[in-house]
Amino acid sequence: MARPRQPRHVALVVGTRPEAIKLAPVCLALRRTRRVVPIIVCTGQQADLAPRTLAEFGLLPTLSLAPDLLHSPTFARTSRLAGRLATALRRPAGKPLDLILVQGDTLSAVAGAMAGRWLEVPVGHVEAGLRSGDPSDPWPEEQNRRAIAKLAVLHFAPTVQAWRNLVAEGIPQDRITLTGNTGIDAVRLARSWTPMLDTATAGLLSGPAPVLATAHRRNGFGRFQGALAEALNRLAGLGDTVVFVTHTNPRATDPVAARLAPAVQILPPAGFGAFQRLLAHAAAVITDSGGLQEEATVLSRPAVVIRARTERPEAIAAGARLAAPDPGAIVAQTHAARTDPPRPRARWLFGDGYAADRVALRIADFLNAPRTAVGPVATDRLTAAPLTGGAMARQVIE
Numbered sequence: 073m074a075r076p077r078q079p080r081h082v083a084l085v086v087g088t089r090p091e092a093i094k095l096a097p098v099c100l101a102l103r104r105t106r107r108v109v110p111i112i113v114c115t116g117q118q119a120d121l122a123p124r125t126l127a128e129f130g131l132l133p134t135l136s137l138a139p140d141l142l143h144s145p146t147f148a149r150t151s152r153l154a155g156r157l158a159t160a161l162r163r164p165a166g167k168p169l170d171l172i173l174v175q176g177d178t179l180s181a182v183a184g185a186m187a188g189r190w191l192e193v194p195v196g197h198v199e200a201g202l203r204s205g206d207p208s209d210p211w212p213e214e215q216n217r218r219a220i221a222k223l224a225v226l227h228f229a230p231t232v233q234a235w236r237n238l239v240a241e242g243i244p245q246d247r248i249t250l251t252g253n254t255g256i257d258a259v260r261l262a263r264s265w266t267p268m269l270d271t272a273t274a275g276l277l278s279g280p281a282p283v284l285a286t287a288h289r290r291n292g293f294g295r296f297q298g299a300l301a302e303a304l305n306r307l308a309g310l311g312d313t314v315v316f317v318t319h320t321n322p323r324a325t326d327p328v329a330a331r332l333a334p335a336v337q338i339l340p341p342a343g344f345g346a347f348q349r350l351l352a353h354a355a356a357v358i359t360d361s362g363g364l365q366e367e368a369t370v371l372s373r374p375a376v377v378i379r380a381r382t383e384r385p386e387a388i389a390a391g392a393r394l395a396a397p398d399p400g401a402i403v404a405q406t407h408a409a410r411t412d413p414p415r416p417r418a419r420w421l422f423g424d425g426y427a428a429d430r431v432a433l434r435i436a437d438f439l440n441a442p443r444t445a446v447g448p449v450a451t452d453r454l455t456a457a458p459l460t461g462g463a464m465a466r467q468v469i470e
């Protein structure tokens with residue numbers, strides 16, 4: 073390997089809040105190896121939420137792309153972002169890259185993987201191998217995952233089922249590492265935080281356990297939103313404390329919020345630390361989120377997933393319920409999930425909270441990275457940095 077005594081440089085591509093949550097522990101673990109310098113690249117996909125979430129972990133993007141036009145078609149945004157990333161990642165922070173790490177299934181992840189192939193830089197995929205079995209549901213995420221599997225050279229499978237899915241698709245076993253889900257590392261880290269709580273959240277935490285609801289998937293736009301609102305209204309009518317936590321994408325949550333009865337509380341998107349407190353206190357969670365299926369299972373919270381199918385069969389096996397987008401079905405499944413919450417041993421289904429260290433060590437070994445003193449790195453949060461959007465980054469690329 074060239075540059076034998078130099079640390080290796082790995083770019084972590086972060087587009088959305090869940091990518092920030094699931095890659096922050098990996099960034100911290102890469103730093104702990106002292107063999108690899110992590111470089112966080114924010115793509116501008118969720119230009120406000122992603123850096124704000126990184127900041128909760130004490131991390132700062134090294135560079136941020138300016139947000140792209142939100143309303144052009146997904147394929148156009150993906151290819152444009154891939155091109156912009158390929159330019160930005162040629163020599164980020166003045167160094168050639170040794171690896172590009174992407175996570176999950178967003179357009180940022182697939183664009184990062186495409187950029188890696190164009191630049192001939194190896195690509196690693198965190199949370200590899202999740203499959204719903206239907207390429208059009210969830211769309212476009214299921215297709216994105218399959219595309220990334222073709223582009224990556226290192227695959228970090230969060231569960232045995234994900235590992236099996238990759239093997240069944242012909243990925244060589246020596247390129248797959250069974251790690252656990254790095255999102256569970258984030259849950260573990262957040263337990264030691266003392267997050268700032270607004271009055272509404274503090275009040276909820278000292279009151280009866282609430283039913284928490286979130287919704288943001290594109291598949292959910294339309295009929296789903298009316299059904300969710302009606303189900304939450306019915307649960308509130310039955311005497312539950314019901315809280316709908318909105319998303320920054322107004323198309324995802326405004327149509328739900330507009331139909332809610334006054335008895336249902338509406339909260340703005342919560343910081344990860346505050347949200348973890350709410351989740352741990354919740355009587356149940358009703359959601360279309362991927363990460364919440366994992367977190368609810370690990371925290372033994374009853375969960376209702378408003379989807380026809382899920383790429384996380386482990387959550388269903390542990391007691392989470394799928395519900396059709398129908399108010400009666402959502403209410404009935406919420407009662408059923410509360411009667412029979414996830415078994416305590418389900419706590420380990422998505423990992424032990426140390427997945428990120430397995431990812432980091434595999435990367436350092438793959439890159440043959442020497443043990444070397446890595447000085448202060450570009451991902452440390454500036455204490456004086458404002459906690460908003462791309463302004464936090466050291467370098468903003470138009």
Ligand SMILES: CC(=O)N[C@@H]1[C@@H](OP(=O)(O)OP(=O)(O)OC[C@H]2O[C@@H](n3ccc(=O)[nH]c3=O)[C@H](O)[C@@H]2O)O[C@H](CO)[C@@H](O)[C@@H]1O
Nearest residue numbers: 090091175176177178210213341342343344347361362363
């Ligand atoms: C098809 C699919 O399922 N794709 C998923 C999608 O992610 P998602 O569905 O999990 O996304 P969200 O629901 O937005 O985030 C959830 C996280 O946010 C925290 N949270 C929530 C509300 C709040 O107010 N404050 C918070 O902090 C919460 O605790 C949790 O950790 O893309 C990811 C990236 O590639 C994939 O990994 C993942 O498969």
